[in-house]
Amino acid sequence: MAISRRDVLLGSAGALGAASFSFPAPAIADSEPIKIGCLAAMTGPSSAPTIGFNRGVNFAVEAINAAGGVKGRKIEIVMRDTQGDPTKAVNATQELISQVKVHAIWGPFNSGEALATTPIMARAKIPDIHPCVVETLIDPTKYPNAFRMAPSNSQWDDAVRNYCLNVLKVKKIAVIGDTTGYGVTAVGASVAAFKKDGADVVYQANIDATQPDMTPDMLRAKNAGSEAIVVWSVTTGMEARMFNTRAAMNWDVAFVGHPSLASGDIAGLVEKPENWKKVYAIGYKSCSYDAAGKLPPKSQELVDRLTKAGIALNDTLLWWIAGGIDAVELFAKAIETSGSTEGPGIIAYLNGLNKYPGYFGTYTFTPTQHNGYPTEDIVMSEASTARNGTFALAPGYS
Amino acid sequence: MLASILASGLAAGAIYALVGVTYNTMFSTSRVMSFTAGQLAMLGGVFGSMFTLKLGVPAIAGFVLTLIGCALIGIITEFVAVRPVLKSLDQHLYVLSTLAVALMIQQVAAIKWGTEPQPFPRLIGWGTGVTDEKFWLPVVACAITILGLEYLYRRTLVGRAFLAIAEDNFAARALGLPERNLRIASYALAGVIGGIAGFSGGELLLAFFANGALLNFYGFVPVALGGLGNNRGAIIGGLALGLFQQAANFMVGGIFSSVAVFTLFIVVLLTAPQGLFGASTARRV
Numbered sequence: 001m002a003i004s005r006r007d008v009l010l011g012s013a014g015a016l017g018a019a020s021f022s023f024p025a026p027a028i029a030d031s032e033p034i035k036i037g038c039l040a041a042m043t044g045p046s047s048a049p050t051i052g053f054n055r056g057v058n059f060a061v062e063a064i065n066a067a068g069g070v071k072g073r074k075i076e077i078v079m080r081d082t083q084g085d086p087t088k089a090v091n092a093t094q095e096l097i098s099q100v101k102v103h104a105i106w107g108p109f110n111s112g113e114a115l116a117t118t119p120i121m122a123r124a125k126i127p128d129i130h131p132c133v134v135e136t137l138i139d140p141t142k143y144p145n146a147f148r149m150a151p152s153n154s155q156w157d158d159a160v161r162n163y164c165l166n167v168l169k170v171k172k173i174a175v176i177g178d179t180t181g182y183g184v185t186a187v188g189a190s191v192a193a194f195k196k197d198g199a200d201v202v203y204q205a206n207i208d209a210t211q212p213d214m215t216p217d218m219l220r221a222k223n224a225g226s227e228a229i230v231v232w233s234v235t236t237g238m239e240a241r242m243f244n245t246r247a248a249m250n251w252d253v254a255f256v257g258h259p260s261l262a263s264g265d266i267a268g269l270v271e272k273p274e275n276w277k278k279v280y281a282i283g284y285k286s287c288s289y290d291a292a293g294k295l296p297p298k299s300q301e302l303v304d305r306l307t308k309a310g311i312a313l314n315d316t317l318l319w320w321i322a323g324g325i326d327a328v329e330l331f332a333k334a335i336e337t338s339g340s341t342e343g344p345g346i347i348a349y350l351n352g353l354n355k356y357p358g359y360f361g362t363y364t365f366t367p368t369q370h371n372g373y374p375t376e377d378i379v380m381s382e383a384s385t386a387r388n389g390t391f392a393l394a395p396g397y398s
Numbered sequence: 399m400l401a402s403i404l405a406s407g408l409a410a411g412a413i414y415a416l417v418g419v420t421y422n423t424m425f426s427t428s429r430v431m432s433f434t435a436g437q438l439a440m441l442g443g444v445f446g447s448m449f450t451l452k453l454g455v456p457a458i459a460g461f462v463l464t465l466i467g468c469a470l471i472g473i474i475t476e477f478v479a480v481r482p483v484l485k486s487l488d489q490h491l492y493v494l495s496t497l498a499v500a501l502m503i504q505q506v507a508a509i510k511w512g513t514e515p516q517p518f519p520r521l522i523g524w525g526t527g528v529t530d531e532k533f534w535l536p537v538v539a540c541a542i543t544i545l546g547l548e549y550l551y552r553r554t555l556v557g558r559a560f561l562a563i564a565e566d567n568f569a570a571r572a573l574g575l576p577e578r579n580l581r582i583a584s585y586a587l588a589g590v591i592g593g594i595a596g597f598s599g600g601e602l603l604l605a606f607f608a609n610g611a612l613l614n615f616y617g618f619v620p621v622a623l624g625g626l627g628n629n630r631g632a633i634i635g636g637l638a639l640g641l642f643q644q645a646a647n648f649m650v651g652g653i654f655s656s657v658a659v660f661t662l663f664i665v666v667l668l669t670a671p672q673g674l675f676g677a678s679t680a681r682r683v
Contacts, residue, residue: 179653206653210612212602213406216647219399237515237604248527268517269604 033076034069034341036331037102037126039092039117041084041109049109052316052389053131054079056324057106059311060332070332071339077328078102082113089113090120097124103341104128104334106327111137118143127334127346129327138370145343147350147370149326149363151378155371156282157190159378160230160256163280165199167380167396168254170227174203176217176242177232186232186258194230202226209235214245222251231257240269247275255279255383262383262391276384280394283381286360287318288393295390302359303388318389319360326358403644405528409602410616411640412540413439416595417617418624418632419543420588424472424480425627426564427577427584429487432496434475436614437503438468438589440607442596444511447518447605457521465593472589475499476582500614507607518600532601539598543591544633560584564627616643619663625673634675 038057040050057077065074078100080092089108096102097120104127108114111134121128122143130137131150138148151159164170175190177183184206191201202224205217221229231239239261246253255261255278262281270276286299295303302322306313311321330353331346338345353365353372363372381391420435445467449460479495524531550557562570563580571577595613596603603609619639624631642662646655666674 205651208653208656210603210606210608211647212410213402213644213647215402215406216644217651219648220651235515237606240515263514265514265516269515 033074035076035078035102037096037105038077038079039082039089039107040079042081043083049320052320053324055311056321057328060325060328064332070336086113086116090116093117093120097126104331118146125343127343131323140368140370145347149372151373152371155375157193158375161193163380164228164256172200172202172225172227174221174226174229177206178209178235179206183233209238214241218245228254228256231255234260236263236265240266243275244271279383280380281383283379283391284319285377285379287390288379288381289390313388316389322359326360401528405533407641407644409533409536411637412536413595413599414616414620414639415633415636416540417613418620418636419629420592421621422627422629423584423588427581428480430480430492433614434496434500436617437500437610438592439596439613440610441468442593443600443605444507446597446600447516450519461597464597465590468589468593469586472585473582476585504610515604515606518605536598539594543594623666623674625675628675631675
C-alpha cells in the first residue's frame with residue numbers, strides 16, 4: 001500500500017498526541033532512596049560542630065537503613081561542604097534543591113550561612129531542620145518550612161539569667177562581650193533582660209578580643225561591686241585572659257555564659273588549671289553528668305551504643321552527635337507518618353510534634369512555634385570538666 | 399593601676415615599635431610600604447608556638463627557626479608583591495600587592511593553624527604580676543633590636559650599603575652597589591625584626607592569626623607618628639601609642655580606647671603630616 005504524505009502527517013500528529021497523554025508514574029518512586037541534603041562546614045575554621053553532627057547523622061542513617069529503612073526506602077545523605085561560607089552554602093542549597101532534588105535539608109550549622117540559605121529553602125518549600133541560634137531564622141509566617149532543634153540566643157540568655165538570679169542568687173551583674181556583631185547584640189539583649197528581671201547591671205562592656213590585658217575591665221567590674229560576670233563571646237583567648245586576670249586579682253567572682261567558656265582550647269591558655277574553676281558555661285541536661293558522675297539514662301544508653309559502634313566521643317561534644325541523630329530520626333518519622341516524601345506532609349508532621357523524646361532534647365513544634373528545644377533543658381555546666389563530650393552540672397542543681 | 403598601665407603599655411608599645419621598624423626596614427630599600435609587616439609579627443608568635451609547643455623544639459632553637467621562617471616570608475614578599483610593582487611606584491600598586499600577600503598569609507594561618515588563639519610557652523619564667531616576663535620581654539627585645547640595628551647601620555659595610563640605597567637608590571647603583579640583593583636582604587631583615595616582635599610578644603598576644611591585622615594597623619601608627627623611614631621616631635611613637643592606649647583602656651574602656659587612639663592618630667597626621675620626627679622633603683616641580 002502506498003503511503004501518502006497525508007498519512008505520514010496524520011500518523012505523526014497521532015503519535016505526538018499519544019505522547020502527550022499522561023501515563024501512570026512507574027512504581028519506581030516508592031523504592032527510591034529518601035534524599036536528605038546536608039549543608040555542612042566540613043572543612044575550614046568552623047568545622048568542629050560539623051564533625052560531631054556528622055558522626056550522629058551517619059550513625060542514625062546506618063541504624064535506620066540496617067533496620068530496613070523507612071517503609072522499605074533507604075535514607076541517602078547528600079552532603080555538601082560549605083566551608084562555613086554563606087556564598088558556598090547558597091550555591092549548595094540551590095544545587096541540592098534544583099538538581100539533586102532532595103526531600104529535606106539538615107543544616108546549615110552556623111547562623112551566618114543560615115541567614116543566607118533560609119529564604120531560599122522557604123521559596124522552594126523544602127523542609128529544613130537546623131541548630132542555628134539567631135532569633136530571626138525562625139519565623140513560621142515567613143519561613144513555614146524551617147524548624148530549630150537547638151536553643152535560640154534568647155533561650156541561652158534566659159538560662160544564664162535564671163542561673164545567676166535564682167541559683168547563684170546574685171543581684172549585681174557585670175555583662176561583658178567582645179566587639180563582634182554577636183558580642184554587641186548579645187550584651188545589649190542580656191543587659192535589657194537582666195534589668196527587666198530587677199537585677200542591677202553594675203558594669204557592661206564590649207572588649208576587643210585581641211586586647212592583651214584584661215585588667216582595666218576586670219578592675220572596673222570589681223570596683224562596681226559585681227557578684228557575677230556574664231560573658232557573651234566566642235573568643236577563647238579573651239575568656240582565658242579574663243580568667244587569668246581574675247586569679248591575679250585574687251577575686252573569686254563567678255563567670256557565667258556562652259558555651260565557648262567550656263571550650264577545650266582554654267585549657268592551654270589559662271596560666272593554672274585552677275584559674276578555670278568557678279566558670280559556668282551553657283550546657284544541656286541530656287549531656288551533663290551529676291555529682292555521682294552519671295548521665296541521664298537515655299543519654300547513657302546512647303553513649304553505650306556509640307561506644308559499641310566505635311564512634312569517638314573524646315574530641316567532640318555529645319550534643320552535636322545527639323543532635324545529628326535526632327535530626328535524621330525526625331525526618332524519618334515525618335516521612336513514615338505522612339507516608340510520603342512530599343514537603344507539605346513532612347512540615348505538617350513537624351508542626352504537630354509534641355514532646356518528642358530525642359536524645360538531645362524533648363522537642364515540641366506547633367504551626368506558630370518552630371523553636372522546638374525546651375528552655376528548661378538548658379543548664380549550666382562546670383566549664384573545666386569535659387569528659388567524652390559531656391560536662392558536670394554546675395553547683396545548685398539537684 | 400599606674401604600674402599596670404606602664405607594664406602592659408610599654409610591652410604593647412614595644413611590639414608596635416618593632417612592627418614600625420619592620421615597615422621602615424622594608425621601605426628604606428624599596429620605597430614600598432609593605433602591609434605584610436603585622437603579619438610577619440603574627441607569624442613570629444605562630445611559628446614560635448608551633449616550634450616550641452607543638453614540635454617540642456627547645457626555646458632557643460625554636461626562636462632561631464622562627465626567625466628563619468619569618469625571613470623566608472619576607473623574601474617571598476619581595477619577590478611576589480614588591481619586585482613586580484617597583485617600576486610603577488607612583489601608581490601605588492604595592493598597596494594592593496602587599497595587602498594581597500598579607501591576606502594570603504592571614505588566611506593560610508587561619509586554615510592551617512586555626513582561628514582560636516593558641517598558647518605560647520613561658521620562655522624564662524621570671525617575674526609575676528606587673529614584672530611578669532610577658533611584660534618586660536618585648537621591651538628588652540625591642541631595646542636589643544634597636545642596638546643591633548644601630549650597630550649594623552653604623553659599623554658594618556652591609557649596613558652602610560643599606561643606608562646608601564635608602565638615601566639615593568640611583569647614586570648607590572651607579573657606585574656599583576648590588577641594589578637588588580640588598581633589597582632582598584632588607585626584606586629578610588624585616589622578617590627577622592617582625593619575627594622578634596611576634597616571638598617576644600607571644601606570651602602577651604598569644605599565637606593568634608587575627609593579631610596580624612591588629613599589628614598591621616597599630617604598627618603603622620608609630621611609623622606615621624614618627625615619620626616614614628625614621629626608626630627612632632617609630633620607637634618613640636610605638637611606646638607612646640602603647641602607653642596612651644593602655645591608659646585609655648583604664649580611663650574609658652575597650653571600644654572607646656580604640657576611638658581615642660584613632661583620634662590621636664588623625665590629629666597628629668593633620669597637624670604634622672610628615673610625622674612628629676620626620677623631616678618634610680622638598681618636591682621637585
